[in-house]
Amino acid sequence: MTMPNFTYIRPKSLKETFQHLSAGNARIHAGGTDLLGCLRDGVFTTEKVVSITRIDELKRVERLKDGSFRIGALTTITELANHPLIKERYPALAQAALEVASPQLRNQGTVGGNLCQKPRCWYYRGEFNCTRKGGARCFAILGENQYHCVLGGRGCYIVHPSDLAPVLMAYGASIEITGAGGTKKIPIDKLLVLPEQAITRETALAPDEVLTAVLLPPMAQGSRSSYRKVRARGSWDFALAGVALALRFYEGKVTSAKIVLSGAAPIPWRCPDSEKIITGQSLNDEIIARAAAAAMREARPMQYNEYKIELFKGLITEELAAYK
Amino acid sequence: MSQQNPPFYSDEQTVPETPDPGSAPKSWSRTSMVGRRQPRVDGYELVSGKAVFPSDISLPGMLYGSVLRSPHPNAIVKNLDTRAAEQMPGVRAILTGKNPEANIVWSYPGDVKSMLFESHCRFEGEAIAAVAAENSYQAGDALRAIKVEFEVLPATVDELKALQAGAPRIHDGGNRTKPPESYQRGEVSRGFTQADVILEHTYRTECEIHTPLERHGCVAKWNRDRLTVWQSTQGVYRIQSQVSSILGMPLSKVRIIGQYMGGGFGSKLQADKETIIAALLAKKTGRPVKLFMSREETFIAAGNRPPTNMRLKAGVKKDGTLTALDFTCVATGGAYPAGGTSGVDWQIKDLYQCPNVRTELSDVYTNACPSRPFRAPGHPQGSWALEQMMDALAEEIGMDPVALRLKNIPAVSQARSGNPPYTSTGLRQCLIEGAKSFGWREARRAIASSDKDRNWRKGVGVASGTWVAGAGGPPSTIIVKLFPDGSVNLNMGASDIGTGTRTVMALVVSEELGVRPDLIDIDNADTATTQYATPSGGSKTVPTESPAVRAAAIHVKQQLLAMAAEELKEKAASLTMKGGTILSLNDPSKKIKVTDVAGLKKQGIIVGIGYRNPNPANRATNPFAAQFCEVEVNIKTGEVRILRFLSANDSGRVMSRLTYDSQVIGGITMGIGFAMMEARILDRNQTGKIVSGNWHDYKIPTAMDVPADIVSVPIDLPDNEANTTGAKGLGEPVTIPTAAVIANAIYNATGIRLASTPVSPVMLRRALAAKAKETSQKDELK
Numbered sequence A: 001m002t003m004p005n006f007t008y009i010r011p012k013s014l015k016e017t018f019q020h021l022s023a024g025n026a027r028i029h030a031g032g033t034d035l036l037g038c039l040r041d042g043v044f045t046t047e048k049v050v051s052i053t054r055i056d057e058l059k060r061v062e063r064l065k066d067g068s069f070r071i072g073a074l075t076t077i078t079e080l081a082n083h084p085l086i087k088e089r090y091p092a093l094a095q096a097a098l099e100v101a102s103p104q105l106r107n108q109g110t111v112g113g114n115l116c117q118k119p120r121c122w123y124y125r126g127e128f129n130c131t132r133k134g135g136a137r138c139f140a141i142l143g144e145n146q147y148h149c150v151l152g153g154r155g156c157y158i159v160h161p162s163d164l165a166p167v168l169m170a171y172g173a174s175i176e177i178t179g180a181g182g183t184k185k186i187p188i189d190k191l192l193v194l195p196e197q198a199i200t201r202e203t204a205l206a207p208d209e210v211l212t213a214v215l216l217p218p219m220a221q222g223s224r225s226s227y228r229k230v231r232a233r234g235s236w237d238f239a240l241a242g243v244a245l246a247l248r249f250y251e252g253k254v255t256s257a258k259i260v261l262s263g264a265a266p267i268p269w270r271c272p273d274s275e276k277i278i279t280g281q282s283l284n285d286e287i288i289a290r291a292a293a294a295a296m297r298e299a300r301p302m303q304y305n306e307y308k309i310e311l312f313k314g315l316i317t318e319e320l321a322a323y324k
Numbered sequence B: 001m002s003q004q005n006p007p008f009y010s011d012e013q014t015v016p017e018t019p020d021p022g023s024a025p026k027s028w029s030r031t032s033m034v035g036r037r038q039p040r041v042d043g044y045e046l047v048s049g050k051a052v053f054p055s056d057i058s059l060p061g062m063l064y065g066s067v068l069r070s071p072h073p074n075a076i077v078k079n080l081d082t083r084a085a086e087q088m089p090g091v092r093a094i095l096t097g098k099n100p101e102a103n104i105v106w107s108y109p110g111d112v113k114s115m116l117f118e119s120h121c122r123f124e125g126e127a128i129a130a131v132a133a134e135n136s137y138q139a140g141d142a143l144r145a146i147k148v149e150f151e152v153l154p155a156t157v158d159e160l161k162a163l164q165a166g167a168p169r170i171h172d173g174g175n176r177t178k179p180p181e182s183y184q185r186g187e188v189s190r191g192f193t194q195a196d197v198i199l200e201h202t203y204r205t206e207c208e209i210h211t212p213l214e215r216h217g218c219v220a221k222w223n224r225d226r227l228t229v230w231q232s233t234q235g236v237y238r239i240q241s242q243v244s245s246i247l248g249m250p251l252s253k254v255r256i257i258g259q260y261m262g263g264g265f266g267s268k269l270q271a272d273k274e275t276i277i278a279a280l281l282a283k284k285t286g287r288p289v290k291l292f293m294s295r296e297e298t299f300i301a302a303g304n305r306p307p308t309n310m311r312l313k314a315g316v317k318k319d320g321t322l323t324a325l326d327f328t329c330v331a332t333g334g335a336y337p338a339g340g341t342s343g344v345d346w347q348i349k350d351l352y353q354c355p356n357v358r359t360e361l362s363d364v365y366t367n368a369c370p371s372r373p374f375r376a377p378g379h380p381q382g383s384w385a386l387e388q389m390m391d392a393l394a395e396e397i398g399m400d401p402v403a404l405r406l407k408n409i410p411a412v413s414q415a416r417s418g419n420p421p422y423t424s425t426g427l428r429q430c431l432i433e434g435a436k437s438f439g440w441r442e443a444r445r446a447i448a449s450s451d452k453d454r455n456w457r458k459g460v461g462v463a464s465g466t467w468v469a470g471a472g473g474p475p476s477t478i479i480v481k482l483f484p485d486g487s488v489n490l491n492m493g494a495s496d497i498g499t500g501t502r503t504v505m506a507l508v509v510s511e512e513l514g515v516r517p518d519l520i521d522i523d524n525a526d527t528a529t530t531q532y533a534t535p536s537g538g539s540k541t542v543p544t545e546s547p548a549v550r551a552a553a554i555h556v557k558q559q560l561l562a563m564a565a566e567e568l569k570e571k572a573a574s575l576t577m578k579g580g581t582i583l584s585l586n587d588p589s590k591k592i593k594v595t596d597v598a599g600l601k602k603q604g605i606i607v608g609i610g611y612r613n614p615n616p617a618n619r620a621t622n623p624f625a626a627q628f629c630e631v632e633v634n635i636k637t638g639e640v641r642i643l644r645f646l647s648a649n650d651s652g653r654v655m656s657r658l659t660y661d662s663q664v665i666g667g668i669t670m671g672i673g674f675a676m677m678e679a680r681i682l683d684r685n686q687t688g689k690i691v692s693g694n695w696h697d698y699k700i701p702t703a704m705d706v707p708a709d710i711v712s713v714p715i716d717l718p719d720n721e722a723n724t725t726g727a728k729g730l731g732e733p734v735t736i737p738t739a740a741v742i743a744n745a746i747y748n749a750t751g752i753r754l755a756s757t758p759v760s761p762v763m764l765r766r767a768l769a770a771k772a773k774e775t776s777q778k779d780e781l782k
């Protein structure tokens, strides 16, 4: 189908942006790689598309005095992947950025857009009036659910599509949000919401708020991190399963651990039990196997996605083993 | 007179002997041009964007057409209200089945009929109405404004369920397109009693969609009673005949142009409903209409490779002699007869020597898009079963998989009546040369002794294949024109569907006349200006057209030499050509440049006409192939990396090495897609609608999925008995065994036999889990 009608506005300031947004029935446009697809496919409609691409203050990657980083929302995925300091200090983030989509989409897509993108469930994206679109039924429950979540679903069984989000969660990143009333900072865990919290939204953003930056805390001594993604084809494909690891070691032992999964749940999925199992330990096969099993203990597969459980266990095992 | 040779000619090239008019040319013993690494003669046009494809056509006053389609796999249109749409800005015409001119019967094979705009929509994507508007957005808005009232009926999209008692009937006659089709030779039960080992497996392949880069569609324009259609097609003459018979017009009034087109893979052999709809909309509005499907529409309304469910039972003696093959297949070509099972059993019947063979094919209706021929219809599916079975048999009897295949090479086509011998078969060379170049034995040895503790495990696989067609044949009429300045024009009706037909044919003309291939101008695929040709499909374009092109070039040469003979006072039979100069073989002082031949100057042109002669009687001409690959499988995640691929092909004479290798690489790429990721997924338990109907959810391989290491090993065996250029088809055999090769390599790496495509981590993880379960149950029993 062709794109339906809308008005396009490209304000020069955030202030002006808020005015347009608070008038209602408007959508923010950054790189447009996700938004335009949604509009063309009729996932939702809008009267007004408000482009934030002229707002230069959203385009910077800055290193702050305390060693933390502020990544402007309009930073492209390519810029993130190639940024020398990000590559050096947050290697998992640069790695994840390179795993996103295709080179063209990485050049055009932004970090803010990546965190606010709509899920890829084929029922949601297709001509199905599902719960996430306000309908009565989640078609994945009885349908083609091979790519759907095994954890955290309720009434809707999407997986969160972003490769950046699990890594940001593993790094303990926060999100800077700006609205007409000012700026606030929330942990990324609070940005992304489960269906049981809000079934038709993926983020905690109000319609007239803009995600203005991602804040990365300084990396502590002894920190190591990685992101690994399993997918059905080598490029231009979302995660079937992924794992972001941010571990700290002291004298061969894990002193703190974050394990976050992509492709598992409607949000990037922390594995606190697994983290606990490895914390204080030096990694060996037995500990790793226990940690991998713990990550999937609560998993509730549907008809066609049971394979994900062993896939995640295998993936976590393989990735943790790399730190042995 | 200048001493230099005329331009356009290669200086040192002596052309082959010119046969007397009426006698057949000798086969080339040595070639100067044919077979060489010639860059595409139209490479510049293609890469610079100068080549005009049908979807590039933009005419003054052109409107944009768009088709409203059923969103339901089975529904009856109760009411269609176009009033609001008619009032919308830019809308110039709306067509439905109620318009008398659109009340057109649409026929499928077997005399099954529906309507151009059908009120009982038996598949998602069936056409209901169409609009023409000033731009494509207005056309889209108008479609959204058409109100349709449907009676939604239960749909059957699973071909196995369609055969169950009580399944909803797709047509009044039931859910079989025809009674099961069977074939038998020998007696399989006897064959099984002679076998030392009998294995039986079931296999499934998923539905694959063509997704050519250029979408399906056309631009239609009327000039009074004359219709011109720029169509993205594999065969302009096929479209011309369909359009003329459907619209009741003389052939002379229907012109189809498709000089360049962006791929078809079999889905563009026929006129689409859209062709007729565009013509009707253009007539109604008096303006040209462009109607191309959206990418999403091509997934539901432009055909596919049918999914198959196969069972194969095979018997073999300890020494590797096949004794029996028993094969059944249930497949579906969708909601209308569309060859759901065509070609599926050909490998089983004809690839290996086997006295006892039985096959039974059931073609079933489902509420899904009708299939269309897809690159070697049925063959990769049958190969998926047979070649994995051969691998399993080899293991069971402790024989090398290459050796088992070598043991069973037939000299005659067993599936054809009268068992005609092949004009040539290079299957043995494909296996032997392929294995040698690949390093098959060394690789098998290295893998057998490799470290089994690593997560990533390597494996190698082999499979071979044959293609049921690939001989080509009449009719074809070709014209080659020689102008007084020595330049040459080749005029042929055939389409170049991306395979490099123009380049191959330029080499043939160049071979015979000595003109540089890149300076030969080519007109093709236009029913008004080029001659009749059958569509480019079935890997037959080169073996069909190249002998006719050769004949036309020879015809030019005969006329030219006759003119020169008169001027040089020499017999034509003693003349030859070199570098654009005609010289006597007897007396080196007797020579004349092509551009100086008075007869040519006077006449202004020499027109050579060539025809394709019939193929030899009581012979079979088929291409053969063997492929090898090495993979690496992660046994924790089910990921597969294809490390390298090799294809050894017997397609007769290598006509053009670069396009040859491109076919090999492209065929393997497509086979990788079929094996590892491509699948039309229908919402089988609920709505029956497609869920993977776009290029994101329907995955085709990217550059990251295809190994850089692909080796083409041509077995260059000119088939001089088959035709005058010795060529056989190549485009399809290159993709037939590919999926099975990958499956066999994965088995070699993991010990897992794959029942079903696509071998994504999803499938493989499931199989790994099933195997682990089986192993632990076995351990418990111990």
Ligand SMILES: Cc1cc2nc3c(=O)[nH]c(=O)nc-3n(C[C@H](O)[C@H](O)[C@H](O)COP(=O)(O)OP(=O)(O)OC[C@H]3O[C@@H](n4cnc5c(N)ncnc54)[C@H](O)[C@@H]3O)c2cc1C
Binding pocket: A027, A028, A029, A030, A031, A032, A033, A034, A035, A036, A037, A073, A077, A099, A100, A101, A102, A105, A108, A109, A110, A111, A112, A113, A114, A115, A116, A117, A118, A161, A162, A163, A164, A205, A209, A210, A211, A212, A236, A237, A238, A239, B696
């Ligand atoms: C074919 C394809 C494959 C892909 N594969 C992957 C993949 O493998 N991994 C992965 O992680 N991603 C993948 N993506 C998603 C891609 O990374 C996102 O589309 C991209 O990052 C979005 O950025 P954008 O600037 O284009 O966002 P836009 O399309 O402009 O916006 C996306 C959404 O976010 C909202 N939005 C954008 N910016 C802001 C902001 N600053 N504040 C508040 N709301 C905002 C918009 O309103 C819109 O709803 C893929 C996308 C496509 C189309």
